[in-house]
Amino acid sequence: MEALRVGMLGGGVVGTGVARLLRDDAGRLAGRAGRGLELIRVAVRDGNKPRDPALPRALLTTDADALVQDPRVDVVVEVIGGIEPARRLILAALRAGKDVVTANKAVLAQHGDELFAAAHAAGRCLAFEASVGGGVPIIQALAQGLAANRVDSIQAILNGTSNFILTQMTEAGLDYPAALALAQQHGYAEADPTLDVDGSDAAHKLAILARLAFGLSVPGNAIERCGITQLDPLDFRFVRELGYVIKLLAEAWLLDDRLALHVEPTLVRRYAPLAEVRGPNNAIQVTGHAVGQTLFYGPGAGAMPTASAVVADLMSIASGSWPRVFAAGRIGLAEPRVRLRSAAEITSRFYLRCQVQERVGVLAEIDGILAQHKISIASVVQHEEHPDSSVPVVLLTHGANLGAMRHAVRQLDQRPSLVRPCVFFPIAE
Numbered sequence: 001m002e003a004l005r006v007g008m009l010g011g012g013v014v015g016t017g018v019a020r021l022l023r024d025d026a027g028r029l030a031g032r033a034g035r036g037l038e039l040i041r042v043a044v045r046d047g048n049k050p051r052d053p054a055l056p057r058a059l060l061t062t063d064a065d066a067l068v069q070d071p072r073v074d075v076v077v078e079v080i081g082g083i084e085p086a087r088r089l090i091l092a093a094l095r096a097g098k099d100v101v102t103a104n105k106a107v108l109a110q111h112g113d114e115l116f117a118a119a120h121a122a123g124r125c126l127a128f129e130a131s132v133g134g135g136v137p138i139i140q141a142l143a144q145g146l147a148a149n150r151v152d153s154i155q156a157i158l159n160g161t162s163n164f165i166l167t168q169m170t171e172a173g174l175d176y177p178a179a180l181a182l183a184q185q186h187g188y189a190e191a192d193p194t195l196d197v198d199g200s201d202a203a204h205k206l207a208i209l210a211r212l213a214f215g216l217s218v219p220g221n222a223i224e225r226c227g228i229t230q231l232d233p234l235d236f237r238f239v240r241e242l243g244y245v246i247k248l249l250a251e252a253w254l255l256d257d258r259l260a261l262h263v264e265p266t267l268v269r270r271y272a273p274l275a276e277v278r279g280p281n282n283a284i285q286v287t288g289h290a291v292g293q294t295l296f297y298g299p300g301a302g303a304m305p306t307a308s309a310v311v312a313d314l315m316s317i318a319s320g321s322w323p324r325v326f327a328a329g330r331i332g333l334a335e336p337r338v339r340l341r342s343a344a345e346i347t348s349r350f351y352l353r354c355q356v357q358e359r360v361g362v363l364a365e366i367d368g369i370l371a372q373h374k375i376s377i378a379s380v381v382q383h384e385e386h387p388d389s390s391v392p393v394v395l396l397t398h399g400a401n402l403g404a405m406r407h408a409v410r411q412l413d414q415r416p417s418l419v420r421p422c423v424f425f426p427i428a429e
Contacts (some may be wrong), residue, residue: 003036007073007098008180009064010080011044011055014103014130017307018077019054029311031319037311043067075125075317077310087111093127094118096222096335101313103130103306109204109220111213127313132158132205133282136298136310142286150212150290151331154252155428158205160280160300161189161196161246162228162283164263167278170245175233177213188280188301192237197250199225199263206250206261213286214252214259216338224343225263235353235423238394239267240382245275249428251345253371254338261341267351267427273297274428312399344403348426349378352405354412362417363393369411370397373404389418402426 005140008015008023022029022039030036042055045066051060061067068076068089075359076093080086086107100107108115108131119126129139139312142151157163159182169180180197183189204220211217228248239246244267268275273295277283282300286291299305301346310427356362367377381394397405409422 001035003030003038004033004314005072005074006037006039006077006314007041007043007067007070007075008039008077008079009043009067009086010078011042011051011060012079013303014079014306014310015042016049016052016054017303018310019078020052021304021311023054023309029315033315035318037314038178038317039065040072041070047067064089065092068098069096073098073272075099075101075314078104079306079310079316080104081106083107083110087115090115090126091118092123092306093125097122097124099125099127101125101127101130101310101316103128103310104206105131105201105208106220109207113217117294125317127317128208128311130306130309132208133284133296133298133309134160134300136282136284136296136300137309138209138286138296139295140316141296142209143233146286146288146291149290150254151288152254153287154206154209154250154284155274156202156206156209156250156284157247157274157277157282158202158250158284158300158328159248160201160282160302161193161194162197163277163300164188164200165228165280166231166246166248167353169231169233169236170240171278173233173236174405176229176231197229198227202248202250203283204265206263208253209250209284210252210261212257214244214254216330216340218261218340223261223263223344226265228265231265232423234392235425238392239351240270240278241266241272242394243426244268244351245270245348246425247274247277249274249427255341257338257356258341260341260343260346262346265425267425269428273426279369280379281310294375322340323387342403344401344406346402346426347399348402349399349429350375350405350424350426352397352409352422352424354393354418354422355394355415356393356421359417363418365415366393366395366412369415370395370408372411373400373402373408375400377406386418396427409426 165179203223207220249266
């Protein structure tokens, strides 16, 4: 059987990893796929830039449009990232009758409807295992391994940069600036880490998982999110004392065909599976009505883990073992059954810290405001007063509505007994 001929858009870190795997493991990959995988063309911005030997100059071109139209190319790998020109080139490749493998979570989250419809119209594969979780095989797990299940919830750590920073703040006691600097020093954070630390990257990935697991089309930028930049070391000390850790969780909760999606710092019970995910690793916890709770764990980013997922997609296409729904271009097409509901409707227990003046009646005042919003206190922790004569009061609540909690906190922040705004986090159950 003839080799599957691959054209690749992008020769950066991930593209180099893909080229290296295809070159160094050619025999083993061909044996498993049933045919060879041959990289025949790579489109790059600068053809004269020094590159890894896995990307010989003879393969390089600066004409990406010509690559996607090249009749010799069977499948196009897109690893350039971003929205444009990635969206345009993926569409062109599909319309030219080529299968596409992409690692691009942003373009799928923002333009998934258009891209999956184009794949369906062309009868081609749009494979995207590398778009979520790097080397964690979550996409085919949802499409195949868990296909018999109604997915009831997803709780996931989807951004390695944020998880590394939170690990350092938890275990080394660093504040956010110091933990970010360490992440940048180790290469886990970009010079501008905004999309990682403000929750946007995790929201894009959650949008892809929601489309696959629940058939709901929602742009990544429409998902409620709160990042980690304002986290205070004081809360890490209280959280540790209470037996929890703080994780940036991307969550999806299905109730009566209505789905709530959000990304925010969340308390996870120490020693729970998600609490044990350290450093730059990712984990996705999926609960199905039949199988119960499952956990997928591994490196969430980096050249070789992401390249591993890209090449796995190529092998599935080469062998014809790609799921039929993928091959028909139907995977990812939205279904009308599930509707979006506001994250404010989610019910959770909460951690609440109020920095208050040291005087009689303050706790009763807090309790009264919470009671107005039908929020009851489960426990209270109070330490000695600070030099400014204020006291941190930490409360854990019973189950309450997130929207009600937000209203209560806004009301608390207006009270003269509060010396600074309250801090609150949901608690994962």
